[in-house]
Each structure stands twice: as C-alpha cells, then as structure tokens.
Amino acid sequence: MEKQMEDEMGKQMEEKRKIGIFTTLLSVVIAFAIVLVLFYGLNHLIMGMQGLPLNMDLTPAG
Amino acid sequence: MHGNLARMFTMSLLLTLLFLGITAPVQAADPGVGDIADRIAPVGRVQLTGQPPLEVESEAAAQEAEAAEPMAAPRPARSDYPDIGVSSRAIVWVLAQLHLFFGALVLAVPLFVLIIELVGLFTGDERYDDMAHEFMKISLTGFSITAIFGGSLALALFMLYPDFMAYMMRVFGAQWLVYAGLFFFESFFLYTYYYGWNAFRYGNLKWVHLSLGLMLNASGLTIMVLANSWATFMMAPSGVNEVGAVVGNIWEVMKGPLWNPINLHRFIANIAFGGAVVGAYAAFKFLSSSDPEKRAHYDWMGYTSNFIAILAFLPLPFAGYWLMAEIYAYSQQMGITAMGGILAWLFILQAVLIGTILLAGNFYLWAGMSRTDGSERYKWLVKFIALILVVTFLIWITPHTLMLSASEIAQLGGTHHSILGPLGIMPAKNIAVNLMLIVTFLSFQLYRRSDKVATVRWAPVGNALMVAIYVVAIANIIFLGVYYGYFTNTVYKVGSSVAQVASTLVVIISGIIIDALMFKNAKTLPSHWGRIPDRAQYALFALPIAFTWLMGLMGYVRSSVKTHWHVYTVMKDNSPDNFIPTIAYAGNMITLVTVLFLLCLLFMFWVANLSETRQVKPVAAGESA
Numbered sequence: 279m280e281k282q283m284e285d286e287m288g289k290q291m292e293e294k295r296k297i298g299i300f301t302t303l304l305s306v307v308i309a310f311a312i313v314l315v316l317f318y319g320l321n322h323l324i325m326g327m328q329g330l331p332l333n334m335d336l337t338p339a340g
Numbered sequence: 341m342h343g344n345l346a347r348m349f350t351m352s353l354l355l356t357l358l359f360l361g362i363t364a365p366v367q368a369a370d371p372g373v374g375d376i377a378d379r380i381a382p383v384g385r386v387q388l389t390g391q392p393p394l395e396v397e398s399e400a401a402a403q404e405a406e407a408a409e410p411m412a413a414p415r416p417a418r419s420d421y422p423d424i425g426v427s428s429r430a431i432v433w434v435l436a437q438l439h440l441f442f443g444a445l446v447l448a449v450p451l452f453v454l455i456i457e458l459v460g461l462f463t464g465d466e467r468y469d470d471m472a473h474e475f476m477k478i479s480l481t482g483f484s485i486t487a488i489f490g491g492s493l494a495l496a497l498f499m500l501y502p503d504f505m506a507y508m509m510r511v512f513g514a515q516w517l518v519y520a521g522l523f524f525f526e527s528f529f530l531y532t533y534y535y536g537w538n539a540f541r542y543g544n545l546k547w548v549h550l551s552l553g554l555m556l557n558a559s560g561l562t563i564m565v566l567a568n569s570w571a572t573f574m575m576a577p578s579g580v581n582e583v584g585a586v587v588g589n590i591w592e593v594m595k596g597p598l599w600n601p602i603n604l605h606r607f608i609a610n611i612a613f614g615g616a617v618v619g620a621y622a623a624f625k626f627l628s629s630s631d632p633e634k635r636a637h638y639d640w641m642g643y644t645s646n647f648i649a650i651l652a653f654l655p656l657p658f659a660g661y662w663l664m665a666e667i668y669a670y671s672q673q674m675g676i677t678a679m680g681g682i683l684a685w686l687f688i689l690q691a692v693l694i695g696t697i698l699l700a701g702n703f704y705l706w707a708g709m710s711r712t713d714g715s716e717r718y719k720w721l722v723k724f725i726a727l728i729l730v731v732t733f734l735i736w737i738t739p740h741t742l743m744l745s746a747s748e749i750a751q752l753g754g755t756h757h758s759i760l761g762p763l764g765i766m767p768a769k770n771i772a773v774n775l776m777l778i779v780t781f782l783s784f785q786l787y788r789r790s791d792k793v794a795t796v797r798w799a800p801v802g803n804a805l806m807v808a809i810y811v812v813a814i815a816n817i818i819f820l821g822v823y824y825g826y827f828t829n830t831v832y833k834v835g836s837s838v839a840q841v842a843s844t845l846v847v848i849i850s851g852i853i854i855d856a857l858m859f860k861n862a863k864t865l866p867s868h869w870g871r872i873p874d875r876a877q878y879a880l881f882a883l884p885i886a887f888t889w890l891m892g893l894m895g896y897v898r899s900s901v902k903t904h905w906h907v908y909t910v911m912k913d914n915s916p917d918n919f920i921p922t923i924a925y926a927g928n929m930i931t932l933v934t935v936l937f938l939l940c941l942l943f944m945f946w947v948a949n950l951s952e953t954r955q956v957k958p959v960a961a962g963e964s965a
Contacts, residue, residue: 305801309808317816317843324839330832336823338832 411510413584413911416503421915428500429917430929435496437892437933438940439489442482443567444606444891447560448614449479450533452648454553461546471641473537477951478621479614480534481944487523501915504906508570511580515590519566522559529556561607568602569594574907575898576670584910597670601663602898608659612652613891616883619645621945623880636870642880643708649883650701654781654848657694657773658841660894667901674908678901685923686897688739691769693890695733698776700882702729705783707876714865715790725779732772740764767825770837774817774844781848782810785855793863802858809850813843888937892930900926 318336325332331339421428453472460468498505509516533552540549578596579588586593622642629635668675677683706722709715741755741764742748749755762768794802817840824836902908904918912918921929 302800302804305804306808309801309804310812313805313808313812317812317846320842320846321816321820321839324842325832325835328835328838330835338824338828 410581410585410587413507413580413907414503415912416914418914418916420503422500422502423916424500427917428496428915431496432493432500433896433929434933434936435489435493437895437930438937439486439493440895441888441891441933441937442486442489442940443564444610444613445617446479446482446486447564448610449475449482449618450530450553450556450560451611452615454550454557456644457550457553461550467640469541471644474641475618476534476537478618478944478948480530481947483527483530485940485944501906504911504913507584507907507911508573511573511586511593512570513590515566515569515594519563522563522566526556526559526563529553529559564606564610565599565603566594568606569596569599571898572596572598572602574905575667575674575902577907577910580910582910584907598663598666601659601666605656605659605663608652608656609891612649612656613884613887615645615648615650615652616880616887617941619649619880620884620941621645621948623877624945627874627877632870639711639870639872642877646701646704646880646883649887650705650780650784653697653701654777655845657777658845661837661841671908674901677903678897682920682923683897683900685739686893686926688737689893689927690890691733691736693886693893694773695729695736695776696886697883697890698780699729699733700879700886702726702780702783704876704879705787707873707879709787709790710873711869711871712791712865712867714793715787718786718790721782721786725783728775728779732775735763735768736772736776738763738768762826765825766837767821767833770825770840771818771821774840775814777844778810778814778817778847781851785851788855789859791865791867792859793865794858795862796858796860799858802854806851806854809847813847816840816843884941885934885938888934889930892933896926896930 321336322332333339453475456468456472456475460466460472529552533549533556536549536552540546540552573593573596576596576598577584579586579590579593581587619642622638622645626635626638626642629638664675664679667678679687702725709719709722738760740761742752742757742760744752744755756764796802820836820840820843824832900920902913903920904913905911906913
C-alpha cells in the first residue's frame, strides 16, 4: 500500500516535472516568437521612418 | 526622430532660459546704435572761420548707411597675432581643456547629488543624504579651480587672439554679460545648497533645500549651453552671412545646427565623467581605511559612483553618433576630416579608451558580485560576457588602413588586409559597440539581480522573455550590420545603424521594466558592503583616467575639424598654428592636460580630506597627559 502511494507520488512528480519542462519550453518558444515579430516590425519602422522602405524579406525596397 | 528629439530638447532649453529670466537682460542691454548717436554729439563737428559750413545732414546719412552695413569678420594678418615665444595654441589648449574638465565635473556632481538626495527623501534612508552631501564636499574645491582656469583662459584668449575675440564679442554681444551674471546665481545657489544642507534637512525645509539644488543645476546647465553655443558657432556658424557679418539676432546665432547635439552629448558625458571622478575618491578612501564600517561606506559610495558613470555612459555613444551625423549633414567635408582623414586615427584611440572604460566597469561589477552569496547563480555567465567584450573590443580597435612600408604593401597586395580590412569599417564597429553596450547592461542586470529572488508567479515567463530579447536583439544587430553594411548601398548602411541603436535601447529599456516588475516585493538576500577585493578599486581609478583622456582626445577632434578656420568658412585662422598638428604632438598635449588634471584632482581630494582632519592639541613639556 505504502509502495503504491510512493509510486503514485513519483508518477505525479514526474508528471509535474514534464508539465514544468513543457510550460518552460512553451514560454521560451512563445517569448522568442513575440520578440522576433517585434524586432521585425522595429526594423521596418525605423528604416521606414528614415525613408528607407524594406520588402517583406527585409531587402531594400527603394 | 532626430528632428523631434531636437525640438523637444530645444523646448526644454528654452524653458530653462525663460525660467531664469535671461531673455530680458539680453534685450535690455542692447539699446541700439541710433539711440546712442542721438544722445552723444559727434566730437569735432565745428565750423572754422572762413570755411564752408559742414554738411551735417549728409554725414549723418553716411553714418546711418555705415551702421546699416553689417561688419564682416576680421581678416587678421600673421603679424596681428602676438608672439610671446611659446605656441599660443598650446597655452589656450591646456587652459581650455583644464577649464572644461573641471567645468564638466562641477556641473555633473550637483545633478546626481540632487537625484541621490531625492532618493534619500523618498526612501527615508539618511545614508543617501549623507552620501550626497559628501559628493558635494568633494566637488566644492572644483568650483574655484574651474573659475581660476576659466579666468586664465579668457585672459589668454584676449591676449593671444585679440581679433578673434573682438569678433566673438561683437557676434554674441550682451550674451557675454548674461553668462557672467549666471555665475552670481550659480555661486549663490551653490553655497546656500552646500552650507544649508544640515540647516534645511527635514520637513518643508528639505523642499527648500531641494529647490536650491534645482536652481543650482538650472544655472549650471544654462552656463553650459551658453558656452556650448560659442563652440558650435565656431564649427557651424549661424546668424551670420558668408563673410561673417551678423544678420540674425542672438537666438539665431546660438541655435546653430550642432548646438543641441553638443548640448546633449556634453550633458550625458559630464554625468558619466563626474560619476567616475567621485568613484575614484571613494576607492581612495576605501583603500586607505582599515575600519570595516568606513570600508563598507566607501564601498557603497564607489558602487553608486560606478552605477552613475556606467548608466550615463551607455547612451553616450548614441549621442555622439547623433553629433557626428549632424556634422556630416552640415558639412560632409568636415565629417570626412573627422572620420576619414588624419583625425580618423584618433577614433582608434577612442575605441581603446572606451574599451578600457567598459572592461573596467564590467570588471568592477563582476568583482562586486562577491558582496552577496546569491551571485553564484549568475557567475557562470561572466566568462561569456568577458569573451564577447574582448572580441568586440578587438574588432572596434581594428584600423581600416594600416601604416605600412612599401615592401609591406607589396607583400600584402594593398593597404587593406583581406580579413582585417572589412573589420575596419563602420558596420563592423557598429556591431561591436552595440554588443559591448548590451553585454555591459547584462553585467549590470546580473549584478542587480544577484541579491534578490523573484517571488512573482510569472518569473519564469519574465526570464524567458528577457533571454529572448537579448538573443534576438544581438542577432538583429549582427544581421543589420552585416547585411546592410556589406551587401546593400551606403544609404541603407547608414540607416540600419539607427535600427541597431534602437535594438540596444530595446534591451536596456525592457530590461529595466521587466526587472522593476519582476523584483517588486522580491526576497532580498544579505549584501555585505566592504566584501570586495581590493583590486576592484583599481578599476575605479582606471575609469576617471580613461574618461579624462577620452574627453581630451575627442574635444581635440571636435575643435580640429575646423582646420584652418577660427570660425568655419567665415573667419580664417592666420596664426602660426593654423594647421592640424601630428598625432604624436596631439597625443602628448592630451596626455599633458590629463596628467595636470589628475594632479589637480589629487589636490581636490586632499583638500576634501583635510576638512575631516583635526590636529591633536600638543601637550606642553612638563604637563601630564
């Protein structure tokens, strides 16, 4: 009985750890995606403000 | 963006000027030529017996016509410059630079002292108040030294460059009196601020004291921007025509195209410089004390000074970039003289000095991490930061062309090395500078985090976001520099540098915001002030030395871009020194003023220390103790 409880707790801990890793990984992926989009937009904005438009692939459009 | 910034800055300066009420004296002190002519009868206008009557009407008309004709800038001959047997330029160079060093110091210290005093007021921690008072005590002697060098400089200029000074007097007119008048304001606020510190310490009186500090800074900054207008008028004259005759009012003369870039650059640089100098004082006191309590106090003071110096230093390259961009916009020839001709070599020295500052600043932060046990979490990152700093430093100091003999050029196949050549141009330098600033901010952020443990639930998300910002910003800076710098046209190359700066600023601003939110109500780990290796204090000595040398160097570059003009394109310099000297000569002069400044600084520290010393009353022979 005691061993069964220990196994159950171990499983739960393992599950939590997996969820923790998954959450962290997801946070990192989402954070990178958001930041990439922000910097992509920043490049367009700053270059556009100086009269130097860019194409979607960031090559000069002028 | 530059335009908006310039407008905002101009507006704030205008408000400062209006606040001090100096526009009225400018107008009042200029009654106009016609009024004086009406009041004073011309001497010698008498009719002699037997002579025809004088044609007063036509003479008056001629005088009026003459008055209406603006006077061109003088064209002095070589013989018009007094020869005292020593280079006039060298004398003025030393005096001007020493005046500027001390001026920068005494303008900067009250700025951050006021902020520290405010922090003390809001936190209720009297240690801040005491530290701010001590900072003021150190700089107090500096005000007198600044005035001594300023007076000596003025006398030297009037004696050695009389025509030039006469022209400057004519162009700026009553502004000179306003400038002199501001010293009365500054002295009044300085002495009441310093000596009233303990008298106005609590309650409403504290606000009186803070107001005195504010007015001290307002006077100091107005003095600075007025003096800046003379330097920028000499570089990029405005309010005068092509022969130097004044055609605009005083405001049009002052607000030349380089005025605000210089104002901003000097404002920021002065704070960084002031922080570095008082940091050296703290290091000196730390090393010379064996009392643990005093060591803890001066360790904290040194940390605060370094914090001020590095924080002000981070945006400084961007202000410098704006100044250079405006110089190029005003005169491409002037820009090329600075960054593409003989003076370009000095930018390599500049890179060495800035690299020294960043390495010393980072080293101090890493050494300071030993104050808390929580820093163990971040120490593994230090070696990577050091690696990036060293690599980018080496890229920054790589020259574009090399000084080679004919045989070496033949061996190399040209003056450009195939690998080092591409690293010698601006895109590579821009990447290096931005990465150095980013990793310096990372050191700073890690230091700030080392004695805290975040308690907010979203801390892992905040950390993930911060890591993403660092990684993407660094990748973006490298992409912008390499792609637009080497594979597109020049316009895109220059434009992309603004985006690089924006990327760096995003890291700094987002880092400050995320940390402020994430470490609100954080668990604080104990910090042991005074627990820092002695060698870290030498980094605090390195900072002011490098800053002083750097200011001397870049001040020389700024002044030399005028080449053989007193006032660029309108008044030629015809003195025996009207040429850009060799790099070696300039280097020696800059070193000389740096050493002289450091000696004066030691005197300043000694005087500050002297006030704490009390001689023990000698016991007369025969008297028992």
